[in-house]
Amino acid sequence: MMSSPSNDNVISVTELSAGYGLLRRIRIIDHVSFTIGPGQIIGLVGPNGSGKTTLMEAIVNPARRTSGNVYIGDRELRPGEIAFIPQNPARSLSPWLRVRDEITLPLIIAGQNQMERVKRLRTLLGSTAVHVPVERRTYQLSGGQKTRVAFLRALSVERPGVVVADEPFEGLDSESRAAAVTELKALAARRLPVLVSSHRLDDLEELGATLFYLDGMPVTHVVPEHRASGSALPKVGGVEKQFAPRADAILLNILGICLGLIAWAIVAALVHRPGLFPEPLSVFRASLKLLRDGQTVHALFLTIGRALAGWIIGNLIAIPVGILIGYFVRAFSLSAPWLYLGRALPAFLLIGPIRALVAGHATPQIISLTTITVMLISLQIISISAVRAPRTRIDTAQSFGANASYILTRIMPFEALTGILAALEVTLPLAVIVTIVVETYILSPDSYGLRVFNHLDDSNAAVLFALIVFAAAISSILLALLRVIGRHGHIGE
Numbered sequence: 001m002m003s004s005p006s007n008d009n010v011i012s013v014t015e016l017s018a019g020y021g022l023l024r025r026i027r028i029i030d031h032v033s034f035t036i037g038p039g040q041i042i043g044l045v046g047p048n049g050s051g052k053t054t055l056m057e058a059i060v061n062p063a064r065r066t067s068g069n070v071y072i073g074d075r076e077l078r079p080g081e082i083a084f085i086p087q088n089p090a091r092s093l094s095p096w097l098r099v100r101d102e103i104t105l106p107l108i109i110a111g112q113n114q115m116e117r118v119k120r121l122r123t124l125l126g127s128t129a130v131h132v133p134v135e136r137r138t139y140q141l142s143g144g145q146k147t148r149v150a151f152l153r154a155l156s157v158e159r160p161g162v163v164v165a166d167e168p169f170e171g172l173d174s175e176s177r178a179a180a181v182t183e184l185k186a187l188a189a190r191r192l193p194v195l196v197s198s199h200r201l202d203d204l205e206e207l208g209a210t211l212f213y214l215d216g217m218p219v220t221h222v223v224p225e226h227r228a229s230g231s232a233l234p235k236v237g238g239v240e241k242q243f244a245p246r247a248d249a250i251l252l253n254i255l256g257i258c259l260g261l262i263a264w265a266i267v268a269a270l271v272h273r274p275g276l277f278p279e280p281l282s283v284f285r286a287s288l289k290l291l292r293d294g295q296t297v298h299a300l301f302l303t304i305g306r307a308l309a310g311w312i313i314g315n316l317i318a319i320p321v322g323i324l325i326g327y328f329v330r331a332f333s334l335s336a337p338w339l340y341l342g343r344a345l346p347a348f349l350l351i352g353p354i355r356a357l358v359a360g361h362a363t364p365q366i367i368s369l370t371t372i373t374v375m376l377i378s379l380q381i382i383s384i385s386a387v388r389a390p391r392t393r394i395d396t397a398q399s400f401g402a403n404a405s406y407i408l409t410r411i412m413p414f415e416a417l418t419g420i421l422a423a424l425e426v427t428l429p430l431a432v433i434v435t436i437v438v439e440t441y442i443l444s445p446d447s448y449g450l451r452v453f454n455h456l457d458d459s460n461a462a463v464l465f466a467l468i469v470f471a472a473a474i475s476s477i478l479l480a481l482l483r484v485i486g487r488h489g490h491i492g493e
Helices: 052-060 099-103 105-109 114-127 143-155 174-189 201-207 238-271 280-291 294-327 329-344 351-357 362-387 392-399 404-415 417-441 448-454 462-488
Strands: 011-020 026-036 041-045 065-072 082-085 162-166 194-197 210-215 221-224
Touching: 011 052, 026 052, 026 065, 041 052, 041 174, 041 201, 052 065, 052 082, 052 162, 052 194, 082 143, 099 105, 099 114, 099 143, 105 114, 114 143, 143 174, 162 174, 174 194, 174 201, 194 201, 238 280, 280 294, 280 462, 294 329, 294 362, 294 404, 294 417, 294 448, 294 462, 329 362, 351 362, 362 417, 404 417, 417 448, 417 462, 448 462
Parallel strands: 041 194, 041 210, 082 162, 162 194
Antiparallel strands: 011 026, 011 065, 210 221
16 A cells, blocks of 8 residues: 655645757746646646646656756755556556556665565455456556556655656456556555546546646646637647657767767877777778779779678578467477577678588679678568567457468458568668678678778788778668658558
8 A cells, every 4th residue: 555645745846847859858847837736636637739648747847947947845846756547558668567567666676675676566466356367468468558567666655745647548348447546546645746638628627637727839827717818729749740850860970970089080189099999081082092992982882882791691581480380389499599699690600611612703602691680580580570469359269260370361461560670770780780791701802891801901001991881881881771760661561
């Protein structure tokens, strides 16, 4: 059972401002002030984008504020004194923790030992009507169960000064919603201030909450429902909020490149050993010279072609096999140790066996080694994603008569899509690196790796650095293209 506060305290939000963006901040909350009395339930109301979540995040996290303070009584509210339920609670749960550990996370952070945490968990589960399977891992839970876990995690805070719940009823069935309403009322009955947001007015009315609207664009006041101006509600922070962070990211990327070049020049001057760490200007001059060398440019694109061939073939093998292994959970459990071993195996060094199996020209040998390396790494990533895929849609499809073939070809690829995209992204630059490394062993005269090999012992490493930078730049461009395709591609069943 949650401990009661030591005395009745008012929560005072004073001149609070918050927003988005780094170099050009878009203010969403602008010098907002209001109070929540002991035992009072405030219900924040407003459409999507009106600033409810921004305000709540600024209250619970000082790092989200641009100015202002939150007080409990006559002192500032401290971390560890807030029973917080975030919006989209499933995203706040760690897939690696069991439910019991996720619920008692505030106690772990507070330094309580396992015996104390177990006792607290038993007391909590015995005193509330919100129940979850505590021995499962969080990724095994349904959306509603994940919401319940986040609710119980907030209740486990030892001595909270305030309860902040952002959309706490989303994804809950009627029984769990009723239990959540009962628990929030019980917290208010213990003289705790409670701040809740919701799109459902009936939930807030059932709580007996005083309804407050966020007023203004940006929000300048939190006012009772009957005093809210109608023009304040729609489209707060709309298009500008979406695009400002992207512009900031571009400016920060350019700034990061400039700062990186300055740091490179400083380190090179301090080391003063061009054979170990050449200065950026000499690498730039070497790069210009290499760009005028047609043979080097041809070798680079030949190497990139080999890398892409190995990357494509490796993933074409890994994607269906990984989905198949992940779909059959027992098969994954049996193969998991070998999948981990395969990912860690430097397969690209199996040059001797590949030369024996793929006799003849260097290109098929190099592509084969790149393919094996990419396949082993992608296979593990994709199979893990597939085995962790939610089974709700699979069970539903089976109830409609879908067979295993339909599920494997029409459902599982989309359930494992996150892992597939991650595997493609991880292995793309890796394929380029592996191809160059293999080429330094299989010294074909037209290979880019041979040029890298020939400059390993130069007294000035500028040419070596230029060769490496070229390969890295091409890899980065390919990776950026892959991300654009992944972001804008229309993927569906």
